Amino acid sequence: xxxxxxxxxxxxxxxxxxxxxxxxxxxxxxxxxxxxxxxxxxxxxxxxxxxxxxxxxxxxxxxxxxxxxxxxxxxxxxxxxxxxxxxxxxxxxxxxxxxxxxxxxxxxxxxxxxxxxxxxxxxxxxxxxxxxxxxxxxxxxxxxxxxxxxxxxxxxxxxxxxxxxxxxxxxxxxxxxxxxxxxxxxxxxxxxxxxxxxxxxxxxxxxxxxxxxxxxxxxxxxxxxxxxxxxxxxxxxxxxxxxxxxxxxxxx
Amino acid sequence: xxxxxxxxxxxxxxxxxxxxxxxxxxxxxxxxxxxxxxxxxxxxxxxxxxxxxxxxxxxxxxxxxxxxxxxxxxxxxxxxxx
Numbered sequence: 001x002x003x004x005x006x007x008x009x010x011x012x013x014x015x016x017x018x019x020x021x022x023x024x025x026x027x028x029x030x031x032x033x034x035x036x037x038x039x040x041x042x043x044x045x046x047x048x049x050x051x052x053x054x055x056x057x058x059x060x061x062x063x064x065x066x067x068x069x070x071x072x073x074x075x076x077x078x079x080x081x082x083x084x085x086x087x088x089x090x091x092x093x094x095x096x097x098x099x100x101x102x103x104x105x106x107x108x109x110x111x112x113x114x115x116x117x118x119x120x121x122x123x124x125x126x127x128x129x130x131x132x133x134x135x136x137x138x139x140x141x142x143x144x145x146x147x148x149x150x151x152x153x154x155x156x157x158x159x160x161x162x163x164x165x166x167x168x169x170x171x172x173x174x175x176x177x178x179x180x181x182x183x184x185x186x187x188x189x190x191x192x193x194x195x196x197x198x199x200x201x202x203x204x205x206x207x208x209x210x211x212x213x214x215x216x217x218x219x220x221x222x223x224x225x226x227x228x229x230x231x232x233x234x235x236x237x238x239x240x241x242x243x244x245x246x247x248x249x250x251x252x
Numbered sequence: 253x254x255x256x257x258x259x260x261x262x263x264x265x266x267x268x269x270x271x272x273x274x275x276x277x278x279x280x281x282x283x284x285x286x287x288x289x290x291x292x293x294x295x296x297x298x299x300x301x302x303x304x305x306x307x308x309x310x311x312x313x314x315x316x317x318x319x320x321x322x323x324x325x326x327x328x329x330x331x332x333x334x
Contacts, residue, residue: 173319176319177318180322180323184322233311234311234314234315237308237312238312238315
């Protein structure tokens, strides 16, 4: 599937034996981060009492993310608002840019940044390490009480290993969820697209049947837009919930 | 040489079958997501006032549930494309 291929743009660069040349993945990451920044800056710059369209988009997204953090972690979590907001918009824009249907023109073929586990795992491991650092810095060793649920001692022997494993699997589940959703969605669109071409090329009365997968691909595309938003939301809300563990570890 | 060719063909078909078996995991995810959304809807119709407050929990449950199915899909991709 050539839409997932990482290709080099510009000259090959090497640093200590690692290939660090500029790729289309890096280019699209720049586009995603840049356009999100520009859009929100334009929205935030007008500051009218009656908001313009761009301004109300910026305000609505601010309120949306702030409500999300407040509901998951309380007002204390609002210190992490810039982090969660950036994360949410990076993932959202990366997912949405991947939906641009320009795959037929290789020079400007959109690249879904989040369909690679390298990118999502880097984001997830950062969240994971930040939770540990914040938790230990704020509560010291009491942070590790999240491994010990409030149960009798014999149950603890069973539950503590389970809690530790579930804590350690958080970055994996966070990254694999996002990457697998994007990969599976785009692969599904690709397969349905193959059906349309195949049936249309069959010729005669059979090619009329190619309308069916075409309708299906339209519906699936709509679903993919929903999933693009939902996965960004889930990524951000799970970050908030993990942060809540760091800010308010259980008291016992 | 013919036996080697047969063996490779066997390996290829075994990979295909394995990838198919790995995607059985999606049955569980489908059932689970259905249960989550069905129960949310049932609860929301009984007590519409409390529904908005539980929307976050709904999505988190959905995400956790979906993950188990996606593990199977990733496994299928790994089997197919490596």
